[in-house]
Amino acid sequence: MKQKIYFCLIFLAVAFRLSAQLWEVPEDKNLRVSPLKFTSETVKKGEAVFMKNCTSCHGMPTKGDFVKLVPSPGDPSTVKFQAQTDGALFYKIATGRSPMPQFKDIVSEDDLWFVISYFRSFNKDYVQPAIDNTKQYVSSVKAKFDITVLTNEKKIQVIATDTLNKPIKGIGIALFIKRYFGNLPLGEERKTNENGVALYDIPKNILGDKAGNVELIAKLNSEAGDYKKSETLAIAIPTSKPSLTQQRAMWNIGFKAPIWLILSYSIVVLTIWGFLFYIVSMLGKLRKAGNDN
Amino acid sequence: METNNHNENITTDLLRSVGITKGFTVWMTFLLIALGACLYAYSIQLSTGLGVTGLRDYVSWGMYISTFVFFVATSLIGMLISAVLGLSGAKWITPITRIAEIIALAFAAVAGLVIVSDMGRPDRLINVFIYGRFQSPILWDVTVVTTYVAISTLLLYIPMIPDIALCSKRLTNAPKWQQLTYKILSLNWKGNAKQVATIEMAVRILLILIVPVALAIHTVTSWLFASTTRAGWNSTIFGPYFVSGAFVAGGAAVIIAMYFFRTNYKLHEYITDKHFDKMGKLLVLVSLVYLYFNINEFLVPAYKLEKAEAHHLHELFTGKYAIMFWLAQIFGLILPIILLLFKQMRKALPMLLIAISVFIASWFKRYLIVVPTQEYPFLPVQYVPENFIVYSPTIIETSVTLAAFILVLIIITVLSKIFPVIPVMETIHEHDDNK
Incomplete structure (x- = not known):
C-alpha cells in the first residue's frame, strides 16, 4: 500500500515537473522573424504540413482535440501559442522536446514558417513583424553537394562546390538517412575543410533495402541556407522483407487471393450456374416439345 | 363427369383471383403513392x-443492413417449404408452395436493393464486381444472393408453366398485354408426356439445388458478421x-400471406384450417430450434463474461437495449412457442396475430444482432460527437427502409394478381390421385 502511495506521489511529482517546466527559448531565437511574408498561400501550405505531421498530437486547431499527453501538446489556436513570438514557435517546433519531435530534420525550414503562418491565421490580432531579408542564402550562390562513399576509410564524403566547381570551405553540413518518419541524423553536423570536404562515419546497424540501399540527405546548416541534396547509396545492411502484399494472401487484392479460395469459389459458382443454364436450356426443349403430338 | 365438374370448379375458383380488380387498383395506388x-x-x-x-463512424450498419438480413432470412422459407418438405413427400404443402416461392422471390430480390440503399x-456498385475480392464475404454474399434470386425465379416459374398455359386458354377477357405475357411464358405448353417429364426433371434439379444455395445465402450473410472479432x-x-432464425421469420411471413390470400381471394376451401394447423406446428418446430441456438449464443459467452462480450450482453439483458431485447425474445420466440402448442391457437385468426408478432419481433431481433455491438468498438474513436456513438435512425432512413417493405408488397401483389396463387394443375392432380 505504502509503495503504491509513493509510486503515485512520484508519478504526480514527475507529471507536475514536466508540465510546469518552462520551455526556454534563447533570446536571439526568440526575436527571429520569418524570411517570408505570410499570405493565404503560405497558410494553405502550412495547413498541409500541419495535417501531415502535427495533427496526430495537436488535433485540429480551434477544436481543442489534442491528445492528452504530459506536457500537454495544446491547441495552436489558443493564447498559449499565440502569445509567443514567431521566433519562439519556430525554435520550439524545430528543436522539439520529449515527446515533441525535433522537426528541423523532418521538414524544411520554409515548411516550418508555413506552419507558423497557418497558426497565425487563427489569430485576428496578429500582425506580422517586418520580414527578415537580411539573410544571405548560400543557395543563391548555388552550392552543389557531391555525396560518395569512401569504401576503404568506411566514410561517407560530402563535397560542397559552387557553380564554378570551386570547393566551399567552412560551411556546416548535416547528413541524414531518410526513414519512414523523418530523417535520421548521422552524427553531428560537420564543417567542410579547405577542399570543401566533410566526412561522416558509415553507421553499422542501419537496415536498407534488398541491395542495402538507403537514401542519404546532405543538408546545409540552416543558418546558411536551405539547400539539400539526396543520394541513394548502398551503405546499409541488405534486408529482404517481402512486402506483405507480394504473395497470395487473404488480405491481398482479388487476383492474389489464395488458390484454394479462388478454386472453391469458382467451382461452386460454376457448378450451380451450370445447372441453372442447363435448366434454362431445358425450357427451350420444353417449347419445342409442344410441337410434337 | 363428376370429376370433370369438380376440376372445372377448382379451375374457376383458383383463377378467380387473377386479373385486375377495383380492390387491386386501390391497393396498388396506395402502395405506389407510399x-x-x-x-x-x-x-x-x-x-x-x-x-x-x-x-456514423461507429454504427455504419444500421437499419438498412438489419433489414437486409431480415429480408434474406424471410426469403429462406421458399426453400424450407418447397424443397425440404416437398422432397420429403409432404402432400399438404401444395396450396402454399407458390405463396412461399413468391415470398422468397420478393424478399430475396429486394434484399439486394436494400444493400444498395x-x-x-x-x-x-459496379466496382464490387470489377474489384471484388474472392477473400471477402461481401463478394460471396453478392454472388449467393444473385444465385438465390435466379433459382427462386425459376422455381416459381417452371412449376407454374401449366397454370400459365391454362390462364392463356381461359382468361380470354384479360387485357392484351396480359394475354401476350401468358402466351410467351407458357412456352407452347401442350401438356404432352415429354413436356411433363421435362418440367418434373427441371423442378427436381432445382429443388435439390436450392437447399445448399439457400443454406449458403444465409450462412454467408451471417459470415459478414461472424468473420469479424x-x-x-x-x-x-x-x-x-x-438459418434457424430465418425459418421463424419466413414461416411467420407465409402464415400472414396465407391468411390474406385466403380471405381476400376467398380460398377457404383450399387453404384450410388443416394448413394453418400444419404451419403452426412447423413454426413451433423451427422456433424451438432457434431457441436452442439462442440459448447457445447467449449462454456460452455469458458464462465466460469476457470483457467486451460482458458489456455487449449487459446492454442487451439489462442495459439500453433490454426492453427491445426481451420484447423481441418473448413475442418473437417464447410466447409463440407456448401458444402454438395449443390446438385452439393454430386456427387462422390467432395464427395471424401470432405470426404478425413473430414477424415484427424478427425484424427487431436482426436490429439487435446488427447494431448494439457497433456502439462499443474495441478501439473507440477519440473525441467524437455524441451522435457518432449512439445510433438513432432518422426519418429519412426509416422511410427508405419502408420503401423496401412496400416494394416487397408490390411484387407479391402483382405476382399474385397476374398468376394464380395456388397451383391449379397440381391441385387438380392431387384431387384426382385422392379419388
Whole structure:
C-alpha cells in the first residue's frame, strides 16, 4: 500500500515537473522573424504540413482535440501559442522536446514558417513583424553537394562546390538517412575543410533495402541556407522483407487471393450456374416439345 | 363427369383471383403513392449523402443492413417449404408452395436493393464486381444472393408453366398485354408426356439445388458478421443461428400471406384450417430450434463474461437495449412457442396475430444482432460527437427502409394478381390421385 502511495506521489511529482517546466527559448531565437511574408498561400501550405505531421498530437486547431499527453501538446489556436513570438514557435517546433519531435530534420525550414503562418491565421490580432531579408542564402550562390562513399576509410564524403566547381570551405553540413518518419541524423553536423570536404562515419546497424540501399540527405546548416541534396547509396545492411502484399494472401487484392479460395469459389459458382443454364436450356426443349403430338 | 365438374370448379375458383380488380387498383395506388413518398426520401439521401441517416463512424450498419438480413432470412422459407418438405413427400404443402416461392422471390430480390440503399455512392456498385475480392464475404454474399434470386425465379416459374398455359386458354377477357405475357411464358405448353417429364426433371434439379444455395445465402450473410472479432458477432454458430432464425421469420411471413390470400381471394376451401394447423406446428418446430441456438449464443459467452462480450450482453439483458431485447425474445420466440402448442391457437385468426408478432419481433431481433455491438468498438474513436456513438435512425432512413417493405408488397401483389396463387394443375392432380 505504502509503495503504491509513493509510486503515485512520484508519478504526480514527475507529471507536475514536466508540465510546469518552462520551455526556454534563447533570446536571439526568440526575436527571429520569418524570411517570408505570410499570405493565404503560405497558410494553405502550412495547413498541409500541419495535417501531415502535427495533427496526430495537436488535433485540429480551434477544436481543442489534442491528445492528452504530459506536457500537454495544446491547441495552436489558443493564447498559449499565440502569445509567443514567431521566433519562439519556430525554435520550439524545430528543436522539439520529449515527446515533441525535433522537426528541423523532418521538414524544411520554409515548411516550418508555413506552419507558423497557418497558426497565425487563427489569430485576428496578429500582425506580422517586418520580414527578415537580411539573410544571405548560400543557395543563391548555388552550392552543389557531391555525396560518395569512401569504401576503404568506411566514410561517407560530402563535397560542397559552387557553380564554378570551386570547393566551399567552412560551411556546416548535416547528413541524414531518410526513414519512414523523418530523417535520421548521422552524427553531428560537420564543417567542410579547405577542399570543401566533410566526412561522416558509415553507421553499422542501419537496415536498407534488398541491395542495402538507403537514401542519404546532405543538408546545409540552416543558418546558411536551405539547400539539400539526396543520394541513394548502398551503405546499409541488405534486408529482404517481402512486402506483405507480394504473395497470395487473404488480405491481398482479388487476383492474389489464395488458390484454394479462388478454386472453391469458382467451382461452386460454376457448378450451380451450370445447372441453372442447363435448366434454362431445358425450357427451350420444353417449347419445342409442344410441337410434337 | 363428376370429376370433370369438380376440376372445372377448382379451375374457376383458383383463377378467380387473377386479373385486375377495383380492390387491386386501390391497393396498388396506395402502395405506389407510399413508395413515391419513400423514394423522395431516398432521393434526399442520394443527393445529400448518408449523413442524412443516423449512420456514423461507429454504427455504419444500421437499419438498412438489419433489414437486409431480415429480408434474406424471410426469403429462406421458399426453400424450407418447397424443397425440404416437398422432397420429403409432404402432400399438404401444395396450396402454399407458390405463396412461399413468391415470398422468397420478393424478399430475396429486394434484399439486394436494400444493400444498395446502404451505399453512399450506389453509382460505384459496379466496382464490387470489377474489384471484388474472392477473400471477402461481401463478394460471396453478392454472388449467393444473385444465385438465390435466379433459382427462386425459376422455381416459381417452371412449376407454374401449366397454370400459365391454362390462364392463356381461359382468361380470354384479360387485357392484351396480359394475354401476350401468358402466351410467351407458357412456352407452347401442350401438356404432352415429354413436356411433363421435362418440367418434373427441371423442378427436381432445382429443388435439390436450392437447399445448399439457400443454406449458403444465409450462412454467408451471417459470415459478414461472424468473420469479424466483435463481441456478439464473434461466434462459430452464427451460420445455423441465422438459418434457424430465418425459418421463424419466413414461416411467420407465409402464415400472414396465407391468411390474406385466403380471405381476400376467398380460398377457404383450399387453404384450410388443416394448413394453418400444419404451419403452426412447423413454426413451433423451427422456433424451438432457434431457441436452442439462442440459448447457445447467449449462454456460452455469458458464462465466460469476457470483457467486451460482458458489456455487449449487459446492454442487451439489462442495459439500453433490454426492453427491445426481451420484447423481441418473448413475442418473437417464447410466447409463440407456448401458444402454438395449443390446438385452439393454430386456427387462422390467432395464427395471424401470432405470426404478425413473430414477424415484427424478427425484424427487431436482426436490429439487435446488427447494431448494439457497433456502439462499443474495441478501439473507440477519440473525441467524437455524441451522435457518432449512439445510433438513432432518422426519418429519412426509416422511410427508405419502408420503401423496401412496400416494394416487397408490390411484387407479391402483382405476382399474385397476374398468376394464380395456388397451383391449379397440381391441385387438380392431387384431387384426382385422392379419388
